[in-house]
Amino acid sequence: LDLWLTVAEVKLRDDQYTLDHMRAFGMYNYLHLDSWYQDNVYYIDQFGRVMNLSVTLDTALQKPREVFRLPTDLTAYDNRLCASIYFSSSTWVTISDGTGRLYLIKSGKRGNSASEKWEIVFNEELGSPFIIVHSVSFVKSDKHSVAVLLLRVEKDELDTKGSGFHITLEWVTFVEMNKAGKYEISKRRVLQGKSVPHYAAIEPSGDGLMIISYKPFKFVQEEEEILEENDDKKTTNEKKGKTYLTGHDRLLSVLTKKRACLEILVNVSLNICLKCFFFWLSSEKRIHVLLVAFCLHFSLEIFLIKKNEGPRWPELIVGDTKGEFIMDSSQCAEISESLMHLTSEINLGSNQYLFSVVVDPKEMPCFCLRHDVDALLWQPHSDQPQNMWEHIATFNALGYVQASKQDKKFMACAPDYSYAALCECLRRIFIYRQPTPLSTVLYNRKEGRQVGQVAKQLVTTLEANDPILGFQATNERLFVLTTKTLFLIKVNAGN
Helix, strand or coil, rough: CCCCCCCCCCCCCCCCCCCCHHHHHCCCCCCEEECCCCCCCEEEEEECEEEEEEEEECCCCCCEEEEEEECCCCHHHHCCCEEEEECCCEEEEEEECCEEEEEEEEEECCCCCCCCCCEEEEEEEECCEEEEEEEEEEEEEEEEEEEEEEEEEEEEECCCCCCCCEEEEEEEEEEEEECCCCEEEEEEEEEEEEEEEEEEEECCCCCEEEEEEECCCCCCCCECCCCCHHHHHHHHHHHHHHHECCCEEEEEEEEECCCEEEEECCCCEEEEEECCCCEEEEECCCCEEEEEEEEECCEEEEEECCCCCCCCCCCCCCCCCCCCCCCCHHHHHHHHHHHHCCCCCCCCCCCEEEEECCCCCCCCCEEEECCCCCEEEEEEEECCCCCEEEEEEEEHHHHHHHHCCEEEEEECCCCCCEEEEEEEEECCEEECCCCCEEEEEECCCCCCCCCECCEEEEECCCCCCEEEEEEEECCCEEEEEEECCEEEECCCCCC
């Protein structure tokens, strides 16, 4: 099928020269399979239109159908990344336009044009450009939430011996605020590592992450924003002043007049009354040093140092969430150490990571590892500590065979494990069927024993010279995307 407009491919810039840039962005899969409605695939064209392609009869494809258009003019950005999509549930979608803006979309039931309507419920800049790695939709405390995992490759000024870049994973959680359907960010957590992860996914409950990577990832920040339900409360907090927080100290700046009375409640009882430049102070012994400076511009600054370095204070003035959290590298390391008890680590050793696939969209994606010459497919179960990794399928000799394909770009398998497939950068597709019973009698020449099942390898050559940009597998079909064409390969007959 020839596409109306070319795919919004973003090629690597001169400053994106590392292997991590190539793995994260240069090898990006521009074709997105909707695991909730199989045989529906999506891509984004150069004008920011999200286009849907669905199979009608066997190998018949509908014409590309526009389901959503990004408000951003993608052609106006020189330093953007590729736009990315993830289908969080049967009715929720997350989209990044590649410029640093995230869209949370309520789509309705997809695949049915009558009930499908993509509506933006959250649209905000979240910093430097990123791609979406994974997303889940869940309900907690009777409130609907969506968690999204974002990936960035950022310049690291402190790295003088390595690549000069570090990898950031930002884990953002959105919560529905009211019945009107307004969503706000409730948590933002940041992890850093030195290599692009092979696999990263959020648990279905939204409580944890699973990451497979060459080098470890550590938490560097955990920020919780207390959401206010009305603007009046926010305005009140803003008038209190700004609280600057570090790990052990607190600095409070409050604008005052000649007479002021301020009460601070953070595990301390501190009353200050300022009368004609004289003040009276009463505090508990939990504060070791108290410094008060009164400026000519009628501002009062109070500097408090904890006597004992204990728990961090979440706030200085009760209910005031307008502070700024400032950390140095030592405090980041300390936070990372304090969170290590929540992390378990398994060394995969020589088990090469091959690919991931969504078998059940309600579960985390499966991942395929090489075990000797074979490839084994594993299903993570975050809610089953005794059976956290379930072996669900084996692809005989696939680990050995794929190692010889030096030009391979993407790998995939059918959700029912009936076949695995890989594609090269140009033209060639290799399909490896699982062993099936023979209708005739066949004997092994060397051993003389009867062979009951035989596996098959199929090779397809595309009638196109454009690079392959996307590759997805369903139980019956393979979808292959180039810059201007979508190919559909029928692999299995329908039920």
